Amino acid sequence: MRELVLNCAQSQAEAWSDALLEAGALSVSVEDADGDTEHEQALFGEPGTEPDVLAWQRNRLVALLADGDDPAQLLASLDGLAGPAPGQADWFLREVPDADWVRLTQSQFGPIVVGERIWIVPSWHRDDAGLPLAGARDGIVRIELDPGLAFGTGSHPTTHLCLEWLAAHLQGGETVLDYGCGSGILAIAARLLGAGPTRGVDIDEQAVLATVRNAATNRVEIEACLPDGLPEGTSQVVVANILSNPLKLLAPMLSARVAPGGRLALSGVLERQADEVCEAYAPHLPLQVWAARDGWVCLTGQRA
Template identity: 90%
Template structure:
């Protein structure tokens, strides 16, 4: 297989990517042409602050070609889209070595030890020797979770903080709401730690489907839904691992979802953002920093 590599401006990146796919490219990726140089710049943002154009000032497009594809055909599809098609010196072809891409991808994801009690194990490692057996007798929780489209494979510090918080505070039988459930990892962990009826909510339909699928793989019952389908009522434990801006906007709703005497745990918050998030909840439910890791914090509080 081969890849077509070409440079383009910020204004061309989206249109050219779409045109290459429509012309037959198997996949197209957009990279910062100034990556690994002093001119490299970040391209990300929290909800409400995303950049208007998801591209850099100078971009490198990499299009994967099927065997036998003519690069001239793909290049012709770019002519007239925010400027002329790339000239002879503006693009190149490179070979893609044959590889077992499934095995290569799987090799990058091994078991994750969250704590002595919690392990996250991809399905292709479930029978590995040396892994602790899951079970209530020895208190080990093994969550089977494969990397997928939904956010939350268990490697991020905020996920670790939330998992450790659940392990420290669940006593068994509590009702749980995981708001912004992503892959469903927190809701699944809650059930494996002994929680009672548990719901996972996300604005992304793919996340809702992933949560249901992952819960079934772990043989636990988690009711996953979109926000508009969440029934009224409060839960004894509410967890939300998202980002500071949406957490502040959601303060009245999330606090109201905590039952009297119940607990709220929030993460996805940088240490420097902790005070402003706590202020957003102050009139609803007082919060404090429970733990910090790698610049992130987990905030928690109890409803009177």
């Protein structure tokens, strides 16, 4: 394989990236052309948001080419987009060495420790020496979960907050509803922490399938379904790790799903959004901030 590497200005980066992909490039990445120098710039936004500027002053586009791709044809597709196509001095080709891409990708995902009790272990680390066995020390919970299409692999601060909340509050035997279950990680953790009958609900059918598959891998029973398949009734614990806007819209429904004396835990909420989410739930079930991390909060409340 080969990579086409070319320089461009900030105003060209997005248009040229899209054009290269449409012309047949397998992938395109944008890098700071001044990276690792005194002129390097950081691009970042608030947690959960994109930065205001999506490129640097001077950028390097790296396009991965399929075998047989003509770089001249790809470069021609850029002509007239935010200026003329790159000149001969502005681009070059380089070879991409053969590699085991699956193994390289897997190497980026190691075991994750959440709090004092929970370990999230990708399947390719299943037999690694030094990892604790589930229940072997201080009630350790070990979840086997591979990064995939469904949201919730255990790396995001909101997932950590929900997992730690479950570890701190589950007493054993509670019925649990995980609304917006994604990969099923919260529902699986609840069962491994001793919860009773547990349901996972998601609007994405692929997430429902992932939850069922991951539950089987971890040898726990979880009923997973789309919202239309959720039967009437309440649960002693309801968790939802989504985002603030859908959480506000779901306030009447999620609150009604909490059994008398039961608890509700919400995350996916930025610290600056906490008050407005609490306000949306106030008529139904009072909430307060339980914990915060990296700009995100976990909100919790108990039904009288």
